[in-house]
Amino acid sequence: MSKIIKIEECDFCPECGQDGKMERIVENCSCHIVAPCSACESDRLVCNCCGLEVFDGEYEELDDA
Numbered sequence: 001m002s003k004i005i006k007i008e009e010c011d012f013c014p015e016c017g018q019d020g021k022m023e024r025i026v027e028n029c030s031c032h033i034v035a036p037c038s039a040c041e042s043d044r045l046v047c048n049c050c051g052l053e054v055f056d057g058e059y060e061e062l063d064d065a
Contacts, residue, residue: 005059013047014059019051 006015013020030037041057045054 002060002062005061007045007054007057007059009045011065013050014061015052016047016050020052022046022054023048024052 004021006009007022009022011022012018013022023062025044025046029039031040043056044059046052
């Protein structure tokens with residue numbers, strides 16, 4: 001059985017724990033044309049330590065069964 005964990009910016013990474021924090025990474029921003037752009041609206045968080053990517057702020061934690 002697994003459970004969904006809600007992850008937000010600056011939370012500790014669920015994979016590497018206290019070593020990494022989740023950051024919002026924005027690539028190809030076009031807010032200078034029309035704000036807010038789709039790149040800034042996307043909800044992708046990346047761990048600054050292990051590189052784990054979380055989309056829509058949800059992480060599925062699997063049991064060790």
